[in-house]
Amino acid sequence: MTACMRMSLPIGVFLAALLFAGGALRVDSQEKGLSVARVRHFSYPTFTRIVFEIETAAPYVLTRSGDGRSLVFAAYEGGLKAASPLPSINDGVVRTLELKQDDSKPYISIGLDEAAGDVKDFVLRSPDRIVLDVARGRAPEAPARPDASPSTVIVLDPGHGGKDAGIVTAQGQEKSRALEMALALRKLIKRKSPQLAVLLTREKDQTLALDERAAMVNAAGSSVFVCLHAAPGKDIRVFILEPDTEPAPRQTPAVQRDFLGFEAASEHQEALWGRQQAAHIAESGRLGRKIARLVTGTDNAEPIQAPLALLKAIDAPAVMVEIGMEQDRHKAMESLAKGIEQYARGIR
Amino acid sequence: MPEGLDRRISRPAGLALWVAVLLIVFAAAGLFFWSRMEPPLPSGQAAPQGAVLPPQAVRGDASVVVMLYYPARGGGLTADSLGVKRQFDAQSQAREALSALFGYQRAGQAAVIRDLRLRAFYLDPAGTAYVDLSPASEQRDVRGSAWEELMAIYAVVNTLTQNFEEIKEVRFLLDGREAQTLAGHIDASVFFSARPDLARQQ
Numbered sequence: 001m002t003a004c005m006r007m008s009l010p011i012g013v014f015l016a017a018l019l020f021a022g023g024a025l026r027v028d029s030q031e032k033g034l035s036v037a038r039v040r041h042f043s044y045p046t047f048t049r050i051v052f053e054i055e056t057a058a059p060y061v062l063t064r065s066g067d068g069r070s071l072v073f074a075a076y077e078g079g080l081k082a083a084s085p086l087p088s089i090n091d092g093v094v095r096t097l098e099l100k101q102d103d104s105k106p107y108i109s110i111g112l113d114e115a116a117g118d119v120k121d122f123v124l125r126s127p128d129r130i131v132l133d134v135a136r137g138r139a140p141e142a143p144a145r146p147d148a149s150p151s152t153v154i155v156l157d158p159g160h161g162g163k164d165a166g167i168v169t170a171q172g173q174e175k176s177r178a179l180e181m182a183l184a185l186r187k188l189i190k191r192k193s194p195q196l197a198v199l200l201t202r203e204k205d206q207t208l209a210l211d212e213r214a215a216m217v218n219a220a221g222s223s224v225f226v227c228l229h230a231a232p233g234k235d236i237r238v239f240i241l242e243p244d245t246e247p248a249p250r251q252t253p254a255v256q257r258d259f260l261g262f263e264a265a266s267e268h269q270e271a272l273w274g275r276q277q278a279a280h281i282a283e284s285g286r287l288g289r290k291i292a293r294l295v296t297g298t299d300n301a302e303p304i305q306a307p308l309a310l311l312k313a314i315d316a317p318a319v320m321v322e323i324g325m326e327q328d329r330h331k332a333m334e335s336l337a338k339g340i341e342q343y344a345r346g347i348r
Numbered sequence: 349m350p351e352g353l354d355r356r357i358s359r360p361a362g363l364a365l366w367v368a369v370l371l372i373v374f375a376a377a378g379l380f381f382w383s384r385m386e387p388p389l390p391s392g393q394a395a396p397q398g399a400v401l402p403p404q405a406v407r408g409d410a411s412v413v414v415m416l417y418y419p420a421r422g423g424g425l426t427a428d429s430l431g432v433k434r435q436f437d438a439q440s441q442a443r444e445a446l447s448a449l450f451g452y453q454r455a456g457q458a459a460v461i462r463d464l465r466l467r468a469f470y471l472d473p474a475g476t477a478y479v480d481l482s483p484a485s486e487q488r489d490v491r492g493s494a495w496e497e498l499m500a501i502y503a504v505v506n507t508l509t510q511n512f513e514e515i516k517e518v519r520f521l522l523d524g525r526e527a528q529t530l531a532g533h534i535d536a537s538v539f540f541s542a543r544p545d546l547a548r549q550q
Contacts (some may be wrong), residue, residue, distance in 0.1 A: 164532065167459075167491050174493075210528065229533070231493035232459075235423070239494060306498050309528055309535040320533075322494050 033078030034058045043091040045211035052130040074107035153197045155222040158182040159229040162207025171325035177230040188337035214313035225318035234324040238292040238303040240284045241311040276315035283317035291339035414445045417506040418455035419499035425547045438514040439471040459492035460500035475516035482523045494533035509542040517541045
């Protein structure tokens with residue numbers, strides 16, 4: 001590692017001219033420096049936001065240590081005061097915020113976890129705030145596509161996995177059953193329609209959060225999404241997202257809404273997260289109906305509408321299929337493969 | 349008052365007074381014990397589906413009958429009527445009904461419900477009920493299929509919304525906090541309203 005890389009790297013220096021334009025931020029000419037009235041933080045699936053509410057404005061400097069494990073937030077000139085205690089976040093991205101002193105100059109040290117990725121900083125007004133967005137690692141990687149660029153991408157999601165075993169019955173664990181079914185389904189679809197790209201969110205026993213799964217599916221450019229689960233008994237049930245599910249909390253306090261300005265792209269993405277499925281409700285219904293009728297062998301079978309946590313963030317026609325542990329798996333997978341193929345043929 | 353007159357009145361009158369006092373005491377005791385008697389045991393009678401049933405008073409207003417919705421074995425929700433202790437306001441009465449649901453043997457056999465217990469309950473003036481749940485055991489995760497989780501959620505939602513006109517929607521919390529799901533599938537961050545379509549057709 002070079003000496004240059006070991007040094008602290010300045011990643012943001014806001015000059016007085018930038019901050020003072022428009023006169024929204026007040027500067028005490030007698031005492032230069034930053035006065036932080038309050039610190040808020042929000043943990044989102046893809047990033048952590050730290051908001052410094054500024055009482056006395058001044059230019060600031062944000063630097064990142066060479067090893068990337070901490071940030072230093074300080075006034076460009078003069079001191080830095082924090083009126084309230086600084087929070088411990090500990091959300092896997094940001095650990096703690098501490099007020100420290102270096103060569104008689106105070107600064108806020110922001111400890112980062114290994115998952116912390118790029119840092120973006122920007123200024124908001126009314127009230128005056130300095131916002132730091134610390135990304136959670138790298139953007140989720142889409143499952144590798146085996147084909148060059150097929151137009152139709154089917155993503156299968158074996159439910160649960162890793163620490164989350166799902167239900168456990170005499171027939172085994174749900175996580176293992178779901179993976180077996182997904183692998184069998186991929187094989188069946190590829191055998192009949194080799195031109196279709198069939199991807200899995202997991203191909204081994206691993207823990208994946210619901211938001212991680214959704215991010216992977218969306219990054220893969222999925223055309224059809226099928227989530228596979230197992231249930232006790234013999235029944236097969238097909239679910240789609242309830243059309244009127246409202247993911248955004250209706251009673252979010254005004255003070256929190258205030259931070260959801262649309263100055264940053266990350267904020268815009270965050271505001272849309274969980275609403276992606278709304279654009280595909282009709283198509284999901286069509287897919288769900290086709291699959292439900294084939295797997296149950298009933299002409300008028302309809303999918304069950306439910307507020308499913310995973311499906312709401314999927315940006316493609318999406319269903320969840322729950323297959324009884326005592327059900328004939330091979331027969332169920334053949335019907336399911338047929339339904340997916342028929343639907344995919346219609347959208348190509 | 350002359351001495352002779354006082355004796356003439358006091359003897360029979362004293363006896364009558366004692367008899368009257370004893371009668372009043374026995375009557376009061378009888379009323380007290382009658383009012384403290386338990387309500388009838390669950391009838392097992394299926395509820396009329398989809399109808400809002402206000403809690404019904406029984407036995408001198410000491411108890412009310414509520415319909416407890418719970419997952420049926422064959423799929424869907426079914427309901428039994430059960431007497432619960434009368435409370436003085438809708439919030440306390442709804443909490444009493446929910447406690448009865450979580451303590452009801454037939455409901456307690458269902459997945460997800462059996463792994464949860466009622467931690468707290470709050471009803472706001474706008475008609476939103478906040479049901480704060482926690483795992484029944486620290487050693488055991490809350491487990492169930494998507495269908496079982498959906499049924500558990502709507503057992504609570506239908507029990508509240510079908511018995512109490514004041515309750516328009518239900519919000520779930522886990523250990524006092526917003527939770528993404530209760531058992532891994534159903535979005536618990538939304539406001540739930542009644543789903544009469546999930547009741548099993550009789």
